[in-house]
Amino acid sequence: MNKRTALHAEHVRAGAKLVPFGGFEMPVQYSSILREHDAVRHRAGLFDLSHMGQFWLTGDMVARWADTLTTNAVGTMKPMQARYNLFCNRSGGTHDDTIFYRLEKRWLLVVNASNADKMWQHLNANCPEVGVELKNQHGKWSLVAIQGPRSVAMLQPHVDVKLDELKYYFCSEGHVDGAPATIARTGYTGEDGFELFLSNNDAPRIWSALLEAHRSEGLEACGLGARDVLRLEAGMPLYGHELTDAITPVQAGLSWAVKTAKPEFLGKEALERQIQSDDYSRIAGVVMSGRVPAREGYTVWHEGRLVGSIRSGSIAPSVDNKNIATALVEKAAATEGTRLEVEIRGTKHEATVVPLPFYKRAK
C-alpha cells in the first residue's frame, strides 16, 4: 500500500495521473509532460516532492561525523548553505545522492524517496553515541518546489524573504503566506527556482494559493514525468539510473563532489584508486541522430563492440527536440564526438557522444 503526501487530494482534484514512486502515490503528470516541461523552461512549474526523505540532524558532532560518511565537504558549509553530497559504500558505489542544508538550529538532509529507508538504517548504524541526534521526518514534512525563470516574481509576493538576495544553494527561514517555511534556492530542473519545506498542515493551503494566484501567468502543477525530462536535459543524475550501489560518483562525472583531500570517508580508498587508474566505464551524454528514442537498458555499441548500455533516455524539447540519453560506456567510447550505435528492437541506430549537460539556461 503506497503512502500519500499531504497534497494527495490536490492532485486528485487536478486530475493528475498518479503512479507508485518511492513508496508514495505520486503525480507523474497533470495535463501533459511536454506542456509541463514548457512551463518550467519558460514560466514556472510547481512540484510536490514530499515523497523525498527528510532527516533532521542535530548535535555538536554532525558536521564532523557526516564528513566521514560523505564524499563532499560538510564541515566547510556556511550557515544557511545547501550542498549536494553523496554517500558511498566501501567499494565506492553510491548509497544515495543527497542535499545537506545547514539551518539555524539543525541540519536538514534530503534523500531520495526510494533510498529513504536504506539511508535511515545507514545513518543509524553509523551514528555515534553522543553528539549526533537523528530524527526521521519522512512523510511528516512536505516539500514543494517552484522552478522556472518566473519563480522569483511569482513567489516573492508570498514570502517575507528577499528572494533576489538569496544566493543559489543557500536557504532562509521565513514564511510563505504566513506559514513557517525553510526556503531554499535549490532545484532539479536546470532552471532558477526554490524549494519550500512546509509542515503537512500548511502545504495544501500554500500549494493551492500559489497555483491560484499565478495560474494566469503560466504557473502549472508539474509531475515527475516533466521533472525527469528537465533533470536529464540539465545533466543531473537520477539515483537508480546514473548512480547506483555499483556506479560510483566518479563514474557519474561527479568527481567535483568527491573531496579526496578529506582525511577519511567511507569509500575514499576505492574512489581514489578509481580516479588514479582513470580506467573505468563512465556516464556519457548521447544524442541520437534519428527519431527513435533511446531507453534505459538498450545496448550501446562502438565499432562493432558492445561497450555499455543506456541509463536514461528521453525526447528533449530544450535540445532541438532531439532524443538524448545517458549511457554507461567504456572509457574509449566516452570521448566527446565518438560515434556510437544504440540497439533498438534489433536495429542499430546512430548516436554521438556530447558533453553534459545537454541544456544550460541563459544567465
Place this chain on the structure above:
Amino acid sequence: MAQPEDLLYSKEHEWVRLDGENATIGITDYAQESLGDIVYVELPKAGTEIEQFFNVGVIESVKAVSDLFTPMSGKVVEINTTLDGDPAAVNREPYGAGWLFKLRLSDPDEAKSLLGPAEYEKITAG
C-alpha cells in the same frame, strides 16, 4: 468522450474504418490519452502482410514504449508518413490526421470479432 459511431474497435484500443475491402486503422482517443504525449510511431512497412491481433509496431510516449497491434489481417497498402515529423497528431486527432495505416483486408469477416462503439465504451468506462 463518445466513440465515433462509424468505426469498429478492438480491446487493444485500436479503431477500424471499413471501406469495402479496405480499412484504415488508428488508436482511440482513450488510448492516446492514456499514453500521453506521443513522440515516435513505428509502423509496419507498406507491402507487408500482417495478421489480426499481432504486434505490428510500437507507439512511444515521453515515458514509455507500447506495442501496436493490428485489429485486422491484410496487406499494408499505405502508412501515415506525416507522423514521422508530427507524431503528436495522434494525440490531437486520433480519428483524423493521426490515423496509422491502411490495409487491403484478407478476411473482411474478421470485422465480426471487433466491438461496436457502445461495447467499446463499456471497456473504457471500466
